[in-house]
Each structure stands twice: as structure tokens, then as C-alpha cells.
Amino acid sequence: MSRLQLHDLQLARGGQTILEHLDGRFQDGAITALIGANGAGKSTLIAAIMGMLAPVAGRVACQVPKERRAWLPQQLALDLGFPMSVEELIMTGTWPSHGALKGYGADHYRRGREIMARLGISDLAHRQLGELSGGQRQRALIGRTLMQEAELLLLDEPFANVDIETVDVLMEVLRDMARDGATIIVVLHDLEQLSRLTDDVLLLAGGHGRWSSPEALLDHQAGVVPRAPRLPLSFPEAPHAGTA
Numbered sequence: 001m002s003r004l005q006l007h008d009l010q011l012a013r014g015g016q017t018i019l020e021h022l023d024g025r026f027q028d029g030a031i032t033a034l035i036g037a038n039g040a041g042k043s044t045l046i047a048a049i050m051g052m053l054a055p056v057a058g059r060v061a062c063q064v065p066k067e068r069r070a071w072l073p074q075q076l077a078l079d080l081g082f083p084m085s086v087e088e089l090i091m092t093g094t095w096p097s098h099g100a101l102k103g104y105g106a107d108h109y110r111r112g113r114e115i116m117a118r119l120g121i122s123d124l125a126h127r128q129l130g131e132l133s134g135g136q137r138q139r140a141l142i143g144r145t146l147m148q149e150a151e152l153l154l155l156d157e158p159f160a161n162v163d164i165e166t167v168d169v170l171m172e173v174l175r176d177m178a179r180d181g182a183t184i185i186v187v188l189h190d191l192e193q194l195s196r197l198t199d200d201v202l203l204l205a206g207g208h209g210r211w212s213s214p215e216a217l218l219d220h221q222a223g224v225v226p227r228a229p230r231l232p233l234s235f236p237e238a239p240h241a242g243t244a
């Protein structure tokens, strides 16, 4: 089953085509790695999937309701300087379905506490976001998507500037969300993380997309540079239009 499909998608930025003839299905309950060199078009594709960028041609078919779609940008892109506690942030996860003005019920608060316990941040509930470490902040942000009951989750380098223990916790939570049927797409640059976490790979290169498996990608990388720790090093040639 796939609730997110790309059909001959063409995307442009500033009048310049960035990606074209992009096809494929993201499987429900699977975690897909989105990889590619800087400027390959990863953020552009994410913007299109989130409905923030209209395609030049083709389409994104997404059956996940808007209130169940969540997008977690790179931490650096987030302004977390405004006064808000960890608990308050997590509770905002109810906004897309419940509205921002209705206030929260006892059930919401109970779920919020369960989520913080699961993420190991209960003792930080009343801490301001600006006073958190990178790992603590990322746990809180993932907590918000759990509160939202996100069924489509896009994450841009979620493990950057995050401690090893937090990486383990977050990977476990993401795997659980996928097991519950969520479609998860994660921009990654780290091969080890990719092989631990993901089921599928969508590689962007040369304006095209190519689907692969983590195993095939790792085999290819091992042949190119033994013990290569980081992506991107070299990618298999992306097929040209019509040959995919």
C-alpha cells in the first residue's frame, strides 16, 4: 500500500528545473532515505510533497490528510528562541486536528506526559526550548509529531548535532511509528544511520531520481570507497528520462 506517490514529477526553483521525470511510491509503514549531494533537490522535493511548491508538470498524489502530515526541518532552520516550554511545544501537536484556540483536555495532557516519558524528557517538561541541548530539542520536536499522530513524517537530517543516545531513542520511535503504518522520509548523509534505519532509498542526482535499497547502496559505496563513513561520495548514475 502506498498513500504517497510521485507521477512524472517536474520541479523548478527560480525558473530552473531541479528535478524531472520523478516517479515512485513511498510504501506505507516504510522509512525511505532521501539522499543526494548538496543542491540535488532534496528540500525541493520535500517542499513539493508537503504541498508548499507546485509542480511544473506531473503530480504528487498524497492520501494522507493534511493534519496528519508533519515536516521537521533541519534544527538550524528553526527559530526556537520564542518563549515556550517543552510541554507547550509537544501540546501544539494537537493544533492541526484540534485547533489552536480550543485549549487542551485532560486526555491531551495525559498523552503529552506519556510521550515525554517515552522520549526520556519528562524532567524537562517545563524547561524553555532555548535552554535545551540539540538532542533534547530533537526529542521534543519528535514528541510534537507523536502528539500530532503524524502518518506522513518528513525529517531533514534529524540526527545532526544529536548525541548517540538520542539517536538510538529517535530511531526506535521512528521505527515504531513506521510499524504503526506511518510513511517516513528522512534526509540522511550518514551511511551507518541509513543502513540501521531505512527500508528504501530514493537517490537524487543529475536532476533525476533513482530508487534503490540500503543494501544495494552500501554495496555500491563499498566498491567505490572501502569503509566510507559518510555520504555523499559517489552515486550510481541516475537514469535519464524514459529509461527508469
Ligand SMILES: Nc1ncnc2c1ncn2[C@@H]1O[C@H](COP(=O)(O)OP(=O)(O)OP(=O)(O)O)[C@@H](O)[C@H]1O
Residues within 6 Å of the ligand: 013, 014, 018, 036, 037, 038, 039, 040, 041, 042, 043, 044, 045
Ligand atoms: N528559492 C529558490 N530560488 C532559486 N533557487 C533555489 C531556491 N531554493 C533552492 N534553489 C536551488 O535549487 C537547487 C536544489 O536545492 P535544494 O535545497 O532542494 O537542494 P538539497 O538537495 O536540499 O541541498 P542541501 O543538501 O544543500 O540541503 C539548488 O541549486 C538551489 O540553489
